[in-house]
Amino acid sequence: MKLPTQCPSCENLLQVSQLTCETCNTRVNGNYPLPVFLKLTPKEQEFILQFFLNSGSLKEMAAQVGVSYPTVRNQLDDMISHIKQLQNP
Structure with missing residues (x-):
């Protein structure tokens, strides 16, 4: 399954808000921007x-x-x- 990067409602970029460890089930919450690579189109x-x-x-x-x-x-x-545009909005 591919990580969704755009909101299905308004198509703006999503942010990561939770990370979970599969081993111990620890959860880390916050607002983390997507890495530049994930902001690129699948073709890019x-x-x-x-x-x-x-x-x-x-x-x-x-x-x-x-x-x-x-x-x-x-x-x-x-x-x-x-990529330059994504780094310097």
């Missing part, structure tokens, strides 16, 4: 995973997906801009 998360698995080679990613290097480079640039 998959891009980062593939980037990592391809040792950071955009050339290999482009060949694997069947698109040009400039297309993959533009996707990376768009993601960098999006």
